[in-house]
Amino acid sequence: MSAAPSPTPLTPPPLATLRTVLALSRAEHHRFAIAAGALFLGAIFLYLVPLVPQAIFDVVIGDESKASTISQRVVAFLGGAATVRESLWRPALLMGALAVLAALAVHVKTRIAMGAAERIARQTRDRMYDRVQRLPVSTLDRIPSGDLIQRCTSDIETTRNFFAGQAPEIIRAVLMLVIPLPIMAMLDWRMAIASIVCVPVMLIYTAVNFRRMGPYFGVKETTEASMTANVTENLTGIRTVRAFGRAEFEMRRFEVTSGAYRDADAKLFRLFASFWSTSDLLCFAQQVIVVGLGAWFLSNGSLELGAYFYFLTVVSMFIWPVRMLGRMVVESGKALAAVARLDEILKEQEERDLDANTLRSALVGESTQKSSHGMHIVFDRVSFAYSGGPRVLDDISFVLPAGKTLALIGPSGAGKSTIVQLLLRFYEPNSGSITVDGIPLAQIARATIRSQSGVVLQQPFLYSKQLRENLLAGVRVASAHDGALESATATACIHETILGFPEGYETVVGEKGLTLSGGQRQRVAIARALVQAPRLLVLDDALSAVDMHTETAILASLRARQHFPTRILVAHRLSAVVDADLILVIVDGRIAQRGTHATLTKEPGLYQTLWEIQTEVADPDAIEEEVSA
Secondary structure: OOOOOOOOOOOOOOHHHHHHHHHHOHHHHHHHHHHHHHHHHHHHHHHHOOHHHHHHHHHHHOOHHHOOHHHHHHHHHOOOHHHHHHOOHHHHHHHHHHHHHHHHHHHHHHHHHHHHHHHHHHHHHHHHHHHHHHOOHHHHHHOOHHHHHHHHHHHHHHHHHHHHHHHHHHHHHHHHHHOHHHHHHHHOHHHHHHHOOOHHHHHHHHHHHHHHHHHHHHHHHHHHHHHHHHHHHHHHOHHHHHHOOOHHHHHHHHHHHHHHHHHHHHHHHHHHHHHHHHHHHHHHHHHHHHHHHHHHHHHOOOOOHHHHHHHHHHHHHHHHHHHHHHHHHHHHHHHHHHHHHHHHHHOOOOOOOOHHHHHHHHHHHHHHHHOOOOOOEEEEEEEEEOOOOOEEEEEEEEEEOOOOEEEEEOOOOOOHHHHHHHHOOOOOOOEEEEEEOOEEHHHOOHHHHHHOEEEEOOOOOOOOOEHHHHHOOOOOOOOOOHHHHHHHHHHOOOHHHHHOOOOHHHOEOOHHHOOOOHHHHHHHHHHHHHHOOOOEEEEEOOOOOOOHHHHHHHHHHHHHOOOOOEEEEEOOOHHHOOOOOEEEEEEOOEEEEEEOHHHHOOOOOHHHHHHHHHHHHOOHHHHHHHHHO
16 A cells, blocks of 8 residues: 655744634733743742752852852841851752742643643533534535544544643743853853853744744544544444445555554654754753853863852753754644644634524414414525535425425436525525515524424434434423324334333433434434424435325324424325325426326326336335235
8 A cells, every 4th residue: 555645835824823722811911911920930939948058068068159149148048148058048048948839830830821821621522512513514515523523532632632731831942042041140140141142042942943833733633533433434434334344445455544543643753853953962062062161161270169050950940841842833833733623613703693683583483382283384496506516406486384294206316405504594595585474584583493394314323312202302301291202203113113112211222322223223313302302303315214094194193293393305206195185206406297197197297207117116006005004
């Protein structure tokens, strides 16, 4: 298997991404300010620790007249040179106290920063999940589910690590570099300059590598998302994969996405190898300069031993954090790439209803709650095409009175399910109009129309929960009494089947309901739609997995219900639609025929042909007898 082609480097995240970082952490800014303050105090305490022995060397052991002012003040704070000579425990105690204070400051910083990072991650996860729930179906159509999972998990974790570790470490490295500069200048300005001579070079080198590596972090995130999408899709369809013997093909397919991810990681590793080796060389060079120059000044008497000790100690304290600053800045490129991917979803437009129609939507909701009949639906010259594609529906017009049944017949891909999706406002028509109870559908809130519709798909989705929880999934009220639940399951011809399970309605079904047969899943889905007492019941080929006798019994039970909703039946088996009040035959997105079963069987066309083909397999008289039963 050949290696996957190297992905093209992505454009570095724009400055707008930094604004997104600030926006994500807005609620935690004050906590990060406290953490930064703790870091500042901790750094001060750390640099005061070596100042104590430095003062002892220069004032107590060395020539006090040559000692710096700061060294003399430290010794004076300890009680003077004579006192220190007699009580060496005093400087030791001061050094220990300063070290403890520094540790406490780090502890405070860690707790506050980690807590703030966790809250940011939690809020971002909640925002992302909420946004995904509200994205238009057209947006979900173009974003693979595995990619969304990657953004909601790995990208958020990368962002959390940035706030918890990388951002505080960047601040710490800056403070560790800036804070000792005044002290070093007071001790010896020549050594102070020599101690930071390599720092600008390291910072410039870091900036250059940040620009080089930034795009490849984006490539890595993208390839990882593709790999995750590959795995998700494979696990979702694992039974199909095995049924068709495609395991080897899927393995080769995974090798491509896995190889692309490996190549992206390998490219970063090569860049990191170059970065670390060069930055290490600069760190060692900086220390060599301090050691060599300080020894020369010490040998000619222009530098005190204590000051030399302080510079050696301090350079070791800040040069490696500066080196880590480079690492944190470079690796923050990964966080910025993750934030940019999160921002793409957070900026996606949600499904929104017009604010001006809120009152009308509310009135629709109030009136329909009091109404026991179905919806009155009108399609007037509706046309629709998916984004960038050909027309799926072309000039569709029909009137469906409340409480009546519409059947949609036609070949696969003719546009039958699209009519249902337009009615549920998953998509908006390109032209024409749809009205419900005389109100334009565009002026009815999506939540309103969907809450009053019960939809059953050919392959219904069931949660891996108890059957009772699945049946009540569409109920907007907090609870539903057992009578309504059993009435719905009886209508769907699944009540007796459920009672036959060892745990009855408390039976837990497997993931997506795969522990049930196809017919059982469809009947549970029909019962779930009926429990919520919808004004519109949509059965999108939802009886395809049940036998003809069960199909007839379900349709008869639906007709016998007290509150008869408007029904839309999408079917391929004509026995399911013979009692429909209106049958539309859809071909290539247009209405080829319309009428009732009685008129269409006498009219030459697709419906008559399908009826003849299907009745050749089964006894027509038996079909008519079962339908009329």
